[in-house]
Amino acid sequence: MGIHFREVSHEYASYQVGDYQAINKITLSIEDENEFICLVGHTGSGKSTLAQHMNALIFPTEGEVEINGKIITKKRDKKTNYNLLRKHVGLVFQFPEYQLFEETVEKDIMFGPLNFKISFEEAKAKAVEAIHLVGLNESYLKRNPFNLSGGEKKRVSIAGILAMDPDILVLDEPTSGLDPFGKRQLMELFKNIQKETKKTIVIITHDMDLVYEFANRVIVLNDGDLVYDGNEEDLFKKEELTKWALGLPETIKVLRRLKDQFHLDINPYQKTVDQAYEELKKVMTK
Ligand SMILES: Nc1ncnc2c1ncn2[C@@H]1O[C@H](COP(=O)(O)OP(=O)(O)OP(=O)(O)O)[C@@H](O)[C@H]1O
Ligand SMILES: [Mg+2]
Structure with a gap:
């Protein structure tokens, strides 16, 4: 049954600085x-x-979350x-x-x-x-x-x-x-x-x-x-x-730089250091 968010918002009540909406109308399902x-x-x-x-x-302060078939509202x-x-x-x-x-x-x-x-x-x-x-x-x-x-x-x-x-x-x-x-x-x-x-x-x-x-x-x-x-x-x-203030994985960063600077025919989207190494080795041993 999983977890289902339907237009869920959460506003924290804060007496010093006023209310603060931390999440806005989130809809998503997790199996x-x-x-x-x-x-x-x-x-x-x-x-x-x-x-x-x-x-x-x-x-939630707005919307509903369904967890294992149970509906949670405010x-x-x-x-x-x-x-x-x-x-x-x-x-x-x-x-x-x-x-x-x-x-x-x-x-x-x-x-x-x-x-x-x-x-x-x-x-x-x-x-x-x-x-x-x-x-x-x-x-x-x-x-x-x-x-x-x-x-x-x-x-x-x-x-x-x-x-x-x-x-x-x-x-x-x-x-x-x-x-x-x-x-x-x-x-x-x-x-x-x-x-x-x-x-x-x-x-x-x-x-x-x-x-x-x-x-x-x-x-x-x-x-x-x-x-x-x-x-x-x-x-x-x-x-x-x-x-979104997200960085890139280190493997992509370094492979992209090498690809651009040396016009290498490589795929920079490698997940691990071992995979990045194999990808580079291919062009170096050509
Ligand atoms: N109890 C609270 N009362 C008032 N505001 C809160 C409360 N908890 C969180 N907030 C505010 O809601 C926003 C979201 O907070 P949350 O902790 O969900 O962020 P986060 O993405 O987990 O951040 P981090 O990566 O720093 O853990 C923040 O601006 C935070 O200041
Ligand atoms: Mg956090």
């Missing part, structure tokens, strides 16, 4: 299987606001159990501090699964499995989440959502603040989860190299408007990229 979506846009373009509508953490329905929607769509927050609240990492990861009525033993086993998935060892389970480094907190908050096993995973900047190896390791993990389980993964990121390599659909927000929803190939051929 609950087999999508790998990157959501991009300049700082303040409305990405986190949009993501928080995906599991009814915040409500009115809260007393009969709807919004927590059940969170089993369907799991959201990892941009700032993990907002998500971690228990005194041990283990309790934190077990919190979600226990809420959905699985046994204590099963929840414990899920915590062990999840901590390994995010690249940490079991010694972290007994630690206090507040004493972890930024990157470790990020991984623990991701483990908490993986343990709930939702159909759709929405991750708000999951790789920010991680070292290059950790970034790639997490992206590979998400890609594998998506491939093996056919879940849908939505990732918010500013990293165009990762977008180009991993996404098969990209959604672009600019000043709260949805300005692009399509594949990663066409996005980087758009003239509007600068207007």
Whole structure:
């Protein structure tokens, strides 16, 4: 059934500076299987606001969001159990501090699964499995989440959502603040989860190299408007990229410069360093 936005706007009420419309009349559909979506846009373009509508953490001030068949509008329905929607769509927050609240990492990861009525033993086993998935060892389970480094907190908050096993995973900047190896390791993990389980993964990121390599659909927000929803190939051929404050992946940048300066007969649209290398090698060994 997926997630369907119909003309969704969100206006934050702010007493100091007046009301602020963060997203404007967004219409889009996300299937609950087999999508790998990157959501991009300049700082303040409305990405986190949009993501928080995906599991009814915040409500539209105009329009409606349908999540797994349930319609969400600005009115809260007393009969709807919004927590059940969170089993369907799991959201990892941009700032993990907002998500971690228990005194041990283990309790934190077990919190979600226990809420959905699985046994204590099963929840414990899920915590062990999840901590390994995010690249940490079991010694972290007994630690206090507040004493972890930024990157470790990020991984623990991701483990908490993986343990709930939702159909759709929405991750708000999951790789920010991680070292290059950790970034790639997490992206590979998400890609594998998506491939093996056919879940849908939505990732918010500013990293165009990762977008180009991993996404098969990209959604672009600019000043709260949805300005692009399509594949990663066409996005980087758009003239509007600068207007939307988006950069190019490094591979395209360097190959385009070489192509123009030396009139090389190459295709600059290569996703990885290895592919760029092979493309250049072809003309160099001709
Ligand atoms: N609770 C709030 N109250 C008032 N304004 C808010 C609130 N949260 C966000 N905003 C404003 O709404 C706009 C969109 O914010 P949002 O956090 O969705 O952007 P973003 O695209 O996620 O940015 P970033 O890349 O910096 O994370 C911003 O201008 C922000 O200042
Ligand atoms: Mg954000």
